[in-house]
Amino acid sequence: MAALLELRNMTVALGRSETAKVILDDVSFSLAPKEIVGVVGASASGKTVLSRAAVNWLEPPLTRRSGTVLFEGRDIYAMKEADMRALRQRVSYVGANPMGALDPTLPVGAQIVEKMRAVMPDVSRRQAEDRVIALLDAVRIPSARNRFHDYPSQFSGGMMQRALIVDALVTNPAVLVADNVTQPLDVTVAAQVIRLIKELTDQFDTAVLFISSSLPMVREASSRTLVIDRGRIVEEQATEALVASPIHPYTRELVAQTPQIWRGAGAVPALPAEREVVLSLRDASQTYRVKKRNGIGGVNLVRAVRNVTFDVRRGDSFAIVGESGCGKSTLMRLLSRLELPSAGQILCEGKDIATLRGRDLLAFRARLQLVLQDPFGSLPPRTSIGRMLEEPLRTHGWRDKEKLRARVLKVMLEVGLAAELYNELPLGLSAGQRQRVNVARALVLEPTILIMDETLSALDQAEQFKLLDLFQALQKEYNLTYIFISHDLAMVRKVCNRVAVMYLGEVFELADNQRLFFDPGHPYTMALLSAMPTLEEKRYKPEDCLLEGEPPSPLSIPAGCSFKSRCPRAMEICNGEQPFLTVRDEQDFAACHLVARTMSPAERASP
Amino acid sequence: MSIMSITSSHSSTPLASRSLARRVFDRAVASPGFRVGAAIFLALVLATALYPELSAIDPTKMDVKARLLPPLFTGTNWNWGHPLGTDQIGRDMLVRSLVGLRYSFLIGMASVIVMLIVGCALGTVAGYFGGRTDAVIMRLTDAQLSIPMIILAIAVLGVSRPTIPAIVLVLGISNWPVYARMMRSVVMTERQREFVRAAKIGGSTDLRIIVTLLLPLLLPSVLFSSVLDVARMMIFESTLGFLGLGVQPPTPTFGNIIADGRKYLLNAWWIATMPGLFLGLTLTSINLMGAALERARDTVHAGGE
Numbered sequence: 060m061a062a063l064l065e066l067r068n069m070t071v072a073l074g075r076s077e078t079a080k081v082i083l084d085d086v087s088f089s090l091a092p093k094e095i096v097g098v099v100g101a102s103a104s105g106k107t108v109l110s111r112a113a114v115n116w117l118e119p120p121l122t123r124r125s126g127t128v129l130f131e132g133r134d135i136y137a138m139k140e141a142d143m144r145a146l147r148q149r150v151s152y153v154g155a156n157p158m159g160a161l162d163p164t165l166p167v168g169a170q171i172v173e174k175m176r177a178v179m180p181d182v183s184r185r186q187a188e189d190r191v192i193a194l195l196d197a198v199r200i201p202s203a204r205n206r207f208h209d210y211p212s213q214f215s216g217g218m219m220q221r222a223l224i225v226d227a228l229v230t231n232p233a234v235l236v237a238d239n240v241t242q243p244l245d246v247t248v249a250a251q252v253i254r255l256i257k258e259l260t261d262q263f264d265t266a267v268l269f270i271s272s273s274l275p276m277v278r279e280a281s282s283r284t285l286v287i288d289r290g291r292i293v294e295e296q297a298t299e300a301l302v303a304s305p306i307h308p309y310t311r312e313l314v315a316q317t318p319q320i321w322r323g324a325g326a327v328p329a330l331p332a333e334r335e336v337v338l339s340l341r342d343a344s345q346t347y348r349v350k351k352r353n354g355i356g357g358v359n360l361v362r363a364v365r366n367v368t369f370d371v372r373r374g375d376s377f378a379i380v381g382e383s384g385c386g387k388s389t390l391m392r393l394l395s396r397l398e399l400p401s402a403g404q405i406l407c408e409g410k411d412i413a414t415l416r417g418r419d420l421l422a423f424r425a426r427l428q429l430v431l432q433d434p435f436g437s438l439p440p441r442t443s444i445g446r447m448l449e450e451p452l453r454t455h456g457w458r459d460k461e462k463l464r465a466r467v468l469k470v471m472l473e474v475g476l477a478a479e480l481y482n483e484l485p486l487g488l489s490a491g492q493r494q495r496v497n498v499a500r501a502l503v504l505e506p507t508i509l510i511m512d513e514t515l516s517a518l519d520q521a522e523q524f525k526l527l528d529l530f531q532a533l534q535k536e537y538n539l540t541y542i543f544i545s546h547d548l549a550m551v552r553k554v555c556n557r558v559a560v561m562y563l564g565e566v567f568e569l570a571d572n573q574r575l576f577f578d579p580g581h582p583y584t585m586a587l588l589s590a591m592p593t594l595e596e597k598r599y600k601p602e603d604c605l606l607e608g609e610p611p612s613p614l615s616i617p618a619g620c621s622f623k624s625r626c627p628r629a630m631e632i633c634n635g636e637q638p639f640l641t642v643r644d645e646q647d648f649a650a651c652h653l654v655a656r657t658m659s660p661a662e663r664a665s666p
Numbered sequence: 667m668s669i670m671s672i673t674s675s676h677s678s679t680p681l682a683s684r685s686l687a688r689r690v691f692d693r694a695v696a697s698p699g700f701r702v703g704a705a706i707f708l709a710l711v712l713a714t715a716l717y718p719e720l721s722a723i724d725p726t727k728m729d730v731k732a733r734l735l736p737p738l739f740t741g742t743n744w745n746w747g748h749p750l751g752t753d754q755i756g757r758d759m760l761v762r763s764l765v766g767l768r769y770s771f772l773i774g775m776a777s778v779i780v781m782l783i784v785g786c787a788l789g790t791v792a793g794y795f796g797g798r799t800d801a802v803i804m805r806l807t808d809a810q811l812s813i814p815m816i817i818l819a820i821a822v823l824g825v826s827r828p829t830i831p832a833i834v835l836v837l838g839i840s841n842w843p844v845y846a847r848m849m850r851s852v853v854m855t856e857r858q859r860e861f862v863r864a865a866k867i868g869g870s871t872d873l874r875i876i877v878t879l880l881l882p883l884l885l886p887s888v889l890f891s892s893v894l895d896v897a898r899m900m901i902f903e904s905t906l907g908f909l910g911l912g913v914q915p916p917t918p919t920f921g922n923i924i925a926d927g928r929k930y931l932l933n934a935w936w937i938a939t940m941p942g943l944f945l946g947l948t949l950t951s952i953n954l955m956g957a958a959l960e961r962a963r964d965t966v967h968a969g970g971e
Binding site: 420501 | 863867869
């Protein structure tokens with residue numbers, strides 16, 4: 060088959076001079092009609108520049124030094140401006156930031172129609188609208204005709220990404236360049252988007268260049284994969300062959316670094332069941348009152364966390380997982396007593412943390428610490444690192460300058476920060492270094508419980524591994540208890556012994572690591588596992604349990620089981636009765652009628 | 667991204683061990699702008715402190731024979747005894763300007779400090795706590811903004827005697843809302859930052875967060891813009907003096923010197939000009955130093971050293 064899009068010896072540099080940094084180095088590949096080609100590489104490897112070079116969208120200071128791009132045999136860089144504009148309808152681009160891609164002041168539909176008519180002036184407005192609505196339907200945006208008139212802020216991240224795919228497909232392109240489209244999405248939504256892209260190649264004969272930093276994600280999507288490292292394509296193979304037998308050392312490293320879920324024994328050692336309970340939630344709930352937007356007044360109740368009950372024992376690495384909007388962050392704020400629960404209790408070593416005042420509160424603060432998510436926003440920009448780390452100690456009454464300095468330097472050493480950084484600002488530090496400062500700031504008070512709020516999600520794979528090793532070493536040394544709040548199941552599989560799965564503010568399943576990944580009790584857990592991109596044979600087939608649609612709004616949680624609208628195994632009883640956490644085994648619980656049915660008599664658990 | 671690379675790049679510079687404030691200061695002092703500003707400022711300080719006493723000329727002493735003498739090298743009958751000339755009743759302009767500078771500068775600085783304290787405190791509280799506190803303080807600000815400064819000045823200074831503390835208070839009180847608004851908006855964005863949350867988890871009280879975390883971060887830029895307000899306040903004081911509500915004669919301030927000189931602008935331009943010259947010199951020197959410090963701070967904090 061003749062190539063649809065072909066890059067020949069493409070070299071792109073940053074600036075025009077001879078010494079300018081080369082971003083793409085002699086890249087050549089081709090894309091056949093209807094084919095999905097994956098491009099995988101670490102951050103800063105030149106992926107995005109590659110995607111832009113392919114569609115003639117290099118902006119200064121990026122300059123093309125040599126090479127050509129042939130589209131259906133014609134060189135797009137030699138074309139006249141007007142011809143290129145005509146070609147734009149055949150080549151489309153979808154980027155990684157769906158929320159920033161559309162004008163927030165215009166309805167989504169109108170913007171897509173506008174774009175379509177810009178490249179295809181002979182289409183009437185009505186025809187264009189019909190086509191956009193048909194496509195919105197095709198990417199499964201519910202009630203597309205109404206959604207057409209909604210504004211970008213009314214779309215969720217997943218829906219927005221699908222709307223942008225419509226935006227790219229509306230001119231019926233021959234090539235779609237998808238640059239990291241799944242990155243900002245939750246796993247189940249990302250899986251939906253990938254499935255959508257695959258269907259579209261069949262339906263509309265579109266060839267796709269699928270660019271991603273995650274090898275498992277590329278494997279899900281593409282039939283052939285290019286590996287790019289520092290601007291060079293180092294390997295090109297059919298995807299399955301590439302995963303099974305990588306040739307280039309970089310690819311081998313990439314494959315080896317991808318965490319495995321089911322293959323091999325779990326890395327987490329089993330802990331004795333009877334240990335001291337350090338943190339205990341008793342029906343903790345949080346309800347926010349949000350003003351209605353109708354202008355008349357009144358409040359909506361947002362039930363962000365509902366009746367969460369679990370125990371964390373000393374030495375646990377406890378994971379709280381779920382998609383965005385499931386109440387993880389609210390739960391984190393409750394646990395760290397940034398907010399008080401609207402109902403229920405949180406007990407820390409037997410005492411209700413809501414009643415703590417003064418000295419007791421300070422003692423609690425020293426016992427439980429939080430490591431934040433954003434490595435850039437979480438450090439005050441104009442405070443030196445030493446000063447920053449001393450601050451919590453000063454708050455807790457340390458005065459002696461020598462002691463302060465000694466303590467801070469000791470902690471800096473423990474987390475792998477050089478002592479020279481003591482008087483430095485956080486400015487020049489990498490994301491990994493910054494997270495180490497974050498960890499140090501938490502550790503300096505010698506806490507026993509550390510909450511990790513998506514601490515690793517901003518880091519690349521190699522840095523994540525280093526920090527995880529650090530966490531494990533610290534845990535061993537200080538007998539720490541970790542609570543990981545995460546959406547990354549692969550990381551959870553690697554380090555956590557106990558996992559709580561949350562959905563719409565509720566805990567759906569609570570189980571030990573091994574049980575959760577090999578014998579999940581809740582259909583939602585299965586869906587999460589099936590949506591997870593991996594390099595291995597999946598235990599749970601997406602065809603059986605992948606979810607449709609998105610979670611309902613926490614403003615109007617449906618009666619009965621809150622999952623029933625997406626559950627592939629919903630039954631009669633799910634409509635009327637809300638399932639509670641039910642014992643499956645000594646330690647494992649799931650909130651599903653299926654479990655209650657197999658375990659009779661169904662009894663409400665008291666974990 | 668190894669630790670080694672960072673360590674080695676910094677250990678090669680011995681500067682790294684100095685504290686940040688020290689580095690900022692050293693860098694500022696090294697810049698020519700700061701040196702020029704400091705030299706002018708120092709000269710002015712010495713002159714105002716010493717010249718009126720050393721020359722033993724009374725700034726209020728009249729000498730009708732020597733009235734309206736021009737400054738050195740201008741006109742026909744200038745003399746060395748009055749380098750900047752004399753005014754309409756023969757008072758020495760140099761001494762009057764220097765003494766006036768003392769009063770005007772004092773009033774300018776003091777009213778800016780009042781303004782900063784009131785404005786920043788209220789703005790920070792409003793921005794940090796939000797909600798009802800914010801609403802109350804902001805309505806108060808609006809109320810304050812809706813009263814024209816001159817009306818307030820006439821009301822207050824007309825009723826009580828226009829003493830220096832009263833003038834400082836009036837000027838300070840009528841201008842704080844600008845700072846309250848400025849502080850409120852920046853505090854509102856900063857308090858949602860993650861490091862504020864981290865400090866809360868660390869056990870810091872709200873007061874501690876405001877004082878040790880937010881103020882050091884936000885005040886420098888506010889302080890810098892407030893330097894320009896010192897000039898504005900000195901001019902406002904002149905306005906009041908013009909209306910007869912400023913510092914009362916015979917005590918010289920820039921306001922009443924200019925007000926007097928206005929009538930003689932055509933045949934004795936120097937009376938109204940000299941205070942302006944001193945005003946300009948003072949503010950230029952402060953701005954030069956301020957700008958140098960600001961630039962040094964930005965360079966150091968942006969990793970320039």
